[in-house]
Amino acid sequence: xxxxxxxxxxxxxxxxxxxxxxxxxxxxxxxxxxxxxxxxxxxxxxxxxxxxxxxxxxxxxxxxxxxxxxxxxxxxxxxxxxxxxxxxxxxxxxxxxxxxxxxxxxxxxxxxxxxxxxxxxxxxxxxxxxxxxxxxxxxxxxxxxxxxxxxxxxxxxxxxxxxxxxxxxxxxxxxxxxxxxxxxxxxxxxxxxxxxxxxxxxxxxxxxxxxxxxxxxxxxxxxxxxxxxxxxxxxxxxxxxxxxxxxxxxxxxxxxxxx
Amino acid sequence: xxxxxxxxxxxxxxxxxxxxxxxxxxxxxxxxxxxxxxxxxxxxxxxxxxxxxxxxxxxxxxxxxxxxxxxxxxxxxxxxxxxxxxxxxxxxxxxxxxxxxxxxxxxxxxxxxxxxxxxxxxxxxxxxxxxxxxxxxxxxxxxxxxxxxxxxxxxxxxxxxxxxxxxxxxxxxxxxxxxxxxxxxxxxxxxxxxxxxxxxxxxxxxxxxxxxxxxxxxxxxxxxxxxxxxxxxxxxxxxxxxxxxxxxxxxxxxxxxxxxxxxxxxxxxxxxxxxxxxxxxxxxxxxxxxxxxxxxxxxxxxxxxxxxxxxxxxxxxxxxxxxxxxxxxxxxxxx
Numbered sequence: 117x118x119x120x121x122x123x124x125x126x127x128x129x130x131x132x133x134x135x136x137x138x139x140x141x142x143x144x145x146x147x148x149x150x151x152x153x154x155x156x157x158x159x160x161x162x163x164x165x166x167x168x169x170x171x172x173x174x175x176x177x178x179x180x181x182x183x184x185x186x187x188x189x190x191x192x193x194x195x196x197x198x199x200x201x202x203x204x205x206x207x208x209x210x211x212x213x214x215x216x217x218x219x220x221x222x223x224x225x226x227x228x229x230x231x232x233x234x235x236x237x238x239x240x241x242x243x244x245x246x247x248x249x250x251x252x253x254x255x256x257x258x259x260x261x262x263x264x265x266x267x268x269x270x271x272x273x274x275x276x277x278x279x280x281x282x283x284x285x286x287x288x289x290x291x292x293x294x295x296x297x298x299x300x301x302x303x304x305x306x307x308x309x310x311x312x313x314x315x316x317x318x319x320x321x322x323x324x325x326x327x328x329x330x331x332x333x334x335x336x337x338x339x340x341x342x343x344x345x346x347x348x349x350x351x352x353x354x355x356x357x358x359x360x361x362x363x364x365x366x367x368x369x370x371x372x373x374x375x
Numbered sequence: 376x377x378x379x380x381x382x383x384x385x386x387x388x389x390x391x392x393x394x395x396x397x398x399x400x401x402x403x404x405x406x407x408x409x410x411x412x413x414x415x416x417x418x419x420x421x422x423x424x425x426x427x428x429x430x431x432x433x434x435x436x437x438x439x440x441x442x443x444x445x446x447x448x449x450x451x452x453x454x455x456x457x458x459x460x461x462x463x464x465x466x467x468x469x470x471x472x473x474x475x476x477x478x479x480x481x482x483x484x485x486x487x488x489x490x491x492x493x494x495x496x497x498x499x500x501x502x503x504x505x506x507x508x509x510x511x512x513x514x515x516x517x518x519x520x521x522x523x524x525x526x527x528x529x530x531x532x533x534x535x536x537x538x539x540x541x542x543x544x545x546x547x548x549x550x551x552x553x554x555x556x557x558x559x560x561x562x563x564x565x566x567x568x569x570x571x572x573x574x575x576x577x578x579x580x581x582x583x584x585x586x587x588x589x590x591x592x593x594x595x596x597x598x599x600x601x602x603x604x605x606x607x608x609x610x611x612x613x614x615x616x617x618x619x620x621x622x623x624x625x626x627x628x629x630x631x632x633x634x635x636x637x638x639x640x641x642x643x644x645x646x647x648x649x650x651x652x653x654x655x656x657x658x659x660x661x662x663x664x665x666x667x668x669x670x671x672x673x674x675x676x677x678x679x680x681x682x683x684x685x686x687x688x689x690x691x692x693x694x695x696x697x698x699x700x701x702x703x704x705x706x707x708x709x710x
Contacts, residue, residue, distance in 0.1 A: 117552030129571035138551045140480055142544050148438040148450065150422060156449050157426040159436060165412060166419040166612065169430070172412050179408040179616050180415070180608060181597040188409055188613060189597040190606035199592045210584050211577045218580070219530065220537045221400050226480035226545075230553045240560035244568035250576065253584055262589050270478065272555050273548050277479055281587035284402045288533040291398065291487045296495035299503060307504040311471045314388065315510060318476035320542035323469075323515070327522045330458035335440050338448050365389025 122258050123232055124205045126241070126267070126274075133241050134232035135207070137258075140275065141225060146331040200260045207256040207276070209267060215251050218266055221286070222279045229267075229274040238274070245269045253279075306366065313369040380693050382518055383491055386501070386527070386534075388468035393501060394492040395466070396693065397518075400485035400535055405590040409613035417612045460522040466536065468514040468527060477511060477526055481539045488527070488534040502529040513539075682706065 120136035150159040163172050179196065180188035231238035245252075245268070252267035254276060265276045299307070380396035387393075410418040422431040439449045466488075490498035505511065505528065512527040516536075524539045548554075601607055682702040686694040691705045 118546070118550065128568065129574055131568060131571055138546075138553075140546050140551075141540065142546050142550075144541075144544055148455075149441050149447065150436050151439040151447055151449055152424045152426070152431060153435050153437040153449075155424075155426065156437070156439065156447055157424050158447060159422050159431060160425045162421050162423050163410070163418050164421050166417045169421070172418055176412050177418065178411050178413055178415075180411045180606075180610075180613060181408050181593050182610050182613075183594070183597045183601055184610075186610055187601070188411075188608050188610045189600050190411060190413075190415055190608060191408070191593070191596060191600075192606070195596060199589075199596060201589075209575065211581065212572055212575050213577055213580055220479075220482040220526070220528070220535070221485045223479050223482045228546075228548060228551055228553060230551070235556070236560065237564065239556050239558075240564035241568050242556075243560045243565045244572055247569060248572065248576075250572070252572075252575070253580070255584070264585065266479075268479070270480070271548070273553055275480065279585070280401055281404060281590070282582050282585040283587055283590070284404060286398075286400050286402060286487070288487065288531050288535070291489050291533045293490060293499070293532055294495045296490075296499045299496065299500045303500055304504065304507075307500050308508060310389065310391075311504055311508055311510060314468075315471040315508075318472040318513065320481065320539075323513070323524050323541065325522070325524075325541045325543075327458065327460050331455070334450065334454055334458050335448070338440070338450060338454075339442065365391055369389060 120230070120232075121227070124207050124256060124258075126207045126209065126229065126254075128209045128241065128252070131237070131241070132206075133237045134234050135229040135238065135274070136232045137276070138228040138230060140228050144325070144328060146328055146335070201257045201262050203260070204257050207254045207265075207267075209252040209254045212248065212250040212252050215249050215268065218251060218279070223266070224278040224280055226275055226277040227265075229276055242269055242272065242274055245274070306363065310366045310369065313366060380489065384464040384466050384516060386468065386488070386514075387465045388512070388514075391497065391501075393497045394490070395488040395498070395534070396491045397536070398487040398489055400487045400537075404587055406587070406593060408593075408616045409610070410616040411608065411613060415606070415608035417614070419614055420618075459520055460517045462520075463517045466514055466516040466525065466527065468512040470513050471505070471508070471510040472513055474509055474511045474528065477539075480545055482526070483538040483540060485535055485537040488536055498534065499532070502532050502534055505529040505534075506532075 118138055120138055122137040124135055124137065125132040126135050151157065152159055163177065164170055165172055178190050178192065180190045182188045250268075254265045254267045256263050256265070263278055264281065265278045267274065267276050269275070380398050382397040383395070384397065385392050385394050412418060422436060423429065424431055424435075437449050437451065438455060439447045441447055492498070514525050514527055514536075516523055516525060524541060525536045526539055527534060527536045529535075679699050679702070682699060683694060686697075686702055686706055691702075694702065694705070697705065
């Protein structure tokens with residue numbers, strides 16, 4: 117059983133459901149350490165004053181907020197402490213909306229919510245949520261920071277994904293699409309056939325992080341003293357005109373069963 | 376405010392090629408701060424050898440891996456680079472899937488794709504067709520030395536590429552220890568919750584609920600202090616208070632590559648590589664030379680034609696439309 121990151125109470129109108137929060141992301145990033153090239157001793161990072169090179173102890177450091185392109189304002193530790201939101205255990209659900217109102221641009225990190233004791237109430241909420249295709253907008257405070265998230269059902273379990281803030285999401289209307297000749301019906305039909313011939317189900321286990329796997333193989337080889345084989349990329353085919361390209365793609369896809 | 380493109384590529388599937396410019400579809404939060412001392416002096420990060428306390432330069436450093444027993448195994452830049460994905464400008468589409476099949480937990484970060492070719496016809500055709508068939512393309516591309524899995528979708532005629540997590544980067548309920556419930560919930564309780572949910576249903580989002588209160592409170596405090604002339608300092612030369620992953624040991628591989636490329640002057644004659652690979656190697660060397668130039672000369676005093684040449688070697692997108700100032704900042708960012 118993985119450890120819960122946090123415990124709280126999901127508040128939906130007058131109901132509260134005790135929950136535990138678990139990370140849904142497994143961090144598999146390959147990380148290297150910095151070593152001194154000469155003797156392979158570990159390297160540590162120090163915070164120094166740039167102009168003098170002298171170490172600056174933690175108590176002497178401050179944070180400065182950039183207020184415009186040329187200016188920053190130092191925010192003192194007591195001032196920052198004054199801005200901290202009060203600690204709370206509630207995940208307040210303010211509203212439910214159609215899931216289509218929040219697209220992929222909004223979603224940040226996913227978490228699982230598991231029951232904390234009262235399994236019956238958790239189950240009832242999960243079932244009630246399962247009947248709608250809605251997500252709940254939730255706000256909570258965790259470790260002195262404000263969080264914004266979307267509550268939804270995934271299979272039989274509640275999930276909550278943190279959301280980006282409104283100021284962070286760029287509208288599609290910011291992208292200029294130059295006027296183009298409207299596609300002809302024959303082109304639309306051909307494109308539809310091409311896409312359908314390369315269609316299939318979403319099978320995420322098919323695609324691997326090959327870069328990470330090569331790094332892991334490199335490390336394994338180094339540890340066992342074997343020689344490392346260099347990675348050779350594939351050559352690419354040349355391009356051609358649009359219609360010919362579409363037709364050729366279609367013919368090839370049909371032959372080779374690309375999907 | 377229009378968003379600038381920072382990368383260009385080609386959507387490729389079968390024999391179809393659609394040139395596109397990548398633009399950010401998300402902005403960072405306005406909550407990051409800079410590091411100073413109590414008097415407002417700029418602070419920086421320096422590397423020291425843990426053994427003898429000597430300050431170290433980038434050239435004194437090598438990357439290494441720490442084993443479970445604490446052994447430190449050095450790994451050379453060449454070895455790390457050999458494992459890197461081949462630089463490519465293609466966004467290769469592998470398969471089109473129904474949009475609703477992709478769980479939200481897979482989405483990482485979004486980018487808009489704007490048409491970059493002389494004609495937007497192929498782009499419009501792809502966007503229209505994906506919307507008509509309600510499909511999303513699963514693809515991959517390499518950017519800044521990292522290979523990404525993406526979902527390419529169309530939204531109101533605009534294509535968007537959102538990076539995805541790999542399957543093994545997401546835990547299942549079973550991995551966490553959450554089991555499937557053995558019985559159904561009490562009908563009366565479900566009814567009460569359904570009523571509560573219905574009472575909170577709304578047709579639209581409320582932007583006020585989705586705004587960044589933390590950023591707003593930081594900004595208000597800073598503005599008030601500025602008005603009173605308190606603790607106001609220059610922004611120039613200040614570094615971020617938070618490192619991307621909050622630790623001295625965590626290395627961004629892109630930086631590792633950039634470093635190795637800027638230090639080496641290899642000539643592309645080692646092996647009988649295909650013309651495209653040779654072109655890529657030569658581009659890399661021109662790139663490396665350009666990076667060194669960018670680092671050493673005073674860009675502000677360089678002529679615009681020279682800046683354009685540098686920008687070309689660094690493969691900076693949209694350079695023909697930039698004025699001198701924009702070129703200088705783009706080159707500095709790339710180098």
